[in-house]
Amino acid sequence: MKKTNLIYGIRPIVEAIKAGKEIDKLFIQIGLKGDLYRELNELIRENRVPTQYVPVEKINKLAPNNNQGVVGFLSNVSYQSLENVIMSTFESGRIPLVLILDRITDVRNFGAIVRTAECVGVDAVVIPSKGSAQINEDAIKTSAGAIHTMNICREENLKTTIHFLKASGLQVVATTEKAKIKYTDADFTTPTAIIMGSEEDGVSNEYLKLCDQQVAIPLHGNIQSLNVSVACGVVLFETLRQRNT
Numbered sequence: 001m002k003k004t005n006l007i008y009g010i011r012p013i014v015e016a017i018k019a020g021k022e023i024d025k026l027f028i029q030i031g032l033k034g035d036l037y038r039e040l041n042e043l044i045r046e047n048r049v050p051t052q053y054v055p056v057e058k059i060n061k062l063a064p065n066n067n068q069g070v071v072g073f074l075s076n077v078s079y080q081s082l083e084n085v086i087m088s089t090f091e092s093g094r095i096p097l098v099l100i101l102d103r104i105t106d107v108r109n110f111g112a113i114v115r116t117a118e119c120v121g122v123d124a125v126v127i128p129s130k131g132s133a134q135i136n137e138d139a140i141k142t143s144a145g146a147i148h149t150m151n152i153c154r155e156e157n158l159k160t161t162i163h164f165l166k167a168s169g170l171q172v173v174a175t176t177e178k179a180k181i182k183y184t185d186a187d188f189t190t191p192t193a194i195i196m197g198s199e200e201d202g203v204s205n206e207y208l209k210l211c212d213q214q215v216a217i218p219l220h221g222n223i224q225s226l227n228v229s230v231a232c233g234v235v236l237f238e239t240l241r242q243r244n245t
Contacts (some may be wrong), residue, residue, distance in 0.1 A: 005136075008063040008071040010036045012043045022075035024134055026051045030068030031058050040070065048156050050129040076135050080163065082153040084097045085124045086168050096170055096191045097239060100126045102158060102207060102227060103198040107133045111142025112229035113196070118146035120236040126161060126193075131135045162210045171212045174203045175235055177213035177224065186215045187240035196232050200223070
């Protein structure tokens, strides 16, 4: 993350939030107190700013001087409302296609996924407010700039998001090696949200239980897993193929 994205000190961060600046992540020293901190804490709750409480050593490492126990990183993108994206997609007569990324933390994988999503015509990429890759310069470069044109939606609770998408008329499909149905046998021609999970353990079990369908990509080699950005491309282009048939 470039130093120009770094912001520190309680008052500057309070003013940044009030001005509507997007903050990717906020680090607050454990045990911080005071009236100004209480004002900041209220703004954090109201604006759902992703926050992590850390030891003072972490704060001082990020910003050695006059940090007042608070350091944040301004976002490189402006996050969009998923509700507005879904509404506008339906209103335009298009079939919604949403991509949900569950704990994709590698910035280059994230950038590559967004690049593919933009090429396919995905309407929104949904990420959790915690446990997701930072949208930094490496991510933007790997995406070939697609991050600046894609609707990125940051959601506090993916479980709530899945319920919302299903209530909005989208089927929710998870890609997992545990599935018995091949991805080519799924119907992606209807309004769809596709969930891709982390390379370590795939889509979280709590989300798998909420999905309408689970699909797998058949593999025939000795290595029984694909890089998540490659797997994402396989499923997204199958979706495009079906919708263009």
